[in-house]
C-alpha cells in the first residue's frame with residue numbers, strides 16, 4: 001500500500017492557482033528574497049517536470065526571454081511560445097545543450113528517486129548539483145545566477161566550496177514551503193565570476 005501525504009496549505013494553494021506542483025512556492029520565496037527573475041532573461045530549468053517552476057518563470061521573463069525546460073519526464077502543463085521543453089537526462093552529454101545557451105539563470109529542482117537510505121539519497125543529489133555546476137561553467141554568462149536543490153549530506157561543504165569558486169555570493173535558503181522534516185535546501189549562487197583565462201599552450 002502506498003502512503004498518500006495529506007494535502008497541506010501549499011498543495012491546496014497550488015491546485016487553486018493552477019500550478020502543477022506545490023514546489024512553485026519554494027521558487028517564489030527564493031525569487032522574493034533574491035530578486036532573480038526579470039523580463040528578458042534566458043533561463044534553463046533543470047528537473048522541470050511536472051512544470052510548476054516553468055509556469056512561474058515563463059511569464060516573469062516574458063516574450064523577450066525564454067525558458068528551456070529539461071527533465072527525464074514530459075512536462076504536464078501547457079507552455080507558451082517562450083518555453084522549449086526537452087526530455088533528456090541532465091547527467092548525459094552536456095554538449096546537447098550548447099545550441100540552447102547561453103543562459104542568464106540556471107535553476108535546478110532536480111531530485112533523485114529516493115531510496116529511503118538518507119546517505120545514498122544525499123550522494124545522488126550531490127551528483128546532480130555537481131552536474132548543475134558543470135552546466136553553469138559551460139553555459140552561464142558572467143554575472144549570471146543559479147539555484148540548485150540539494151539533499152544535505154556529507155558532500156555539502158565540498159559543493160559549497162566549489163560554488164564559492166564560481167559565484168561571488170553563495171547563500172543557503174530553506175523556503176517555508178520546504179517540508180521541515182526534509183533534508184532539502186537550496187544553494188543560491190549569485191554573480192558568476194568571469195571564467196579563468198585558459199592556460200597558454202606550452
Ligand SMILES: C[S@@+](CC[C@H](N)C(=O)[O-])C[C@H]1O[C@@H](n2cnc3c(N)ncnc32)[C@H](O)[C@@H]1O
Nearest residue numbers: 047049050051052053071072089090109110111
Ligand atoms: C521535485 S521534481 C521537480 C518539480 C518541478 N520543479 C516543478 O516545479 O514542477 C524533480 C524532477 O527532477 C527530475 N530529474 C531527476 N534526475 C534527473 C536527471 N538526471 N535529468 C533530468 N531530470 C531529472 C525528475 O524527473 C523530477 O521530475
